Amino acid sequence: MAWVRLKENEPIDSAIRRFKKQCEKAGILKELRKREHYEKPSVRRKKKAIAARNRVIRRTARNRVAWPSIDDSAMGPSWPLRRANDGVPDLCRCQDNSGAPKFVSVN
Numbered sequence: 520m521a522w523v524r525l526k527e528n529e530p531i532d533s534a535i536r537r538f539k540k541q542c543e544k545a546g547i548l549k550e551l552r553k554r555e556h557y558e559k560p561s562v563r564r565k566k567k568a569i570a571a572r573n574r575v576i577r578r579t580a581r582n583r584v585a586w587p588s589i590d591d592s593a594m595g596p597s598w599p600l601r602r603a604n605d606g607v608p609d610l611c612r613c614q615d616n617s618g619a620p621k622f623v624s625v626n
Contacts, residue, residue, distance in 0.1 A: 521541035521542045521547060522541075523537050
C-alpha cells in the first residue's frame, strides 16, 4: 500500500506526484491491470512462452553479426577469398533443421 504524508507548506501537486511515483515503484497499477479480468492458466502459459520467445529474439538481435552487403564495393569483389590466407578460418552462415543460424568453417 502506497501512502504519502504531506509535509509542512507542501503543495498538493508535489504530494500527488510523490504518490504516483510510489505507486509506480510498488507496481500497483500493473497488478491492477493484470487482475482486472480472469486469465485462464492456458492463456497465462501461452503469454509466458511468447514473452520468453521475444526475450530470446531481442537477445540474439543484440548479438547479431553484421554481414557486409553484396554490393559493398569497399570490400572488393573477392572479400572472403582475400582473407583466406591469414590463418583464421572463414565462417559461413547456414541454417540447421530448427531454422536457427549456425556458423560452419569453410576452410
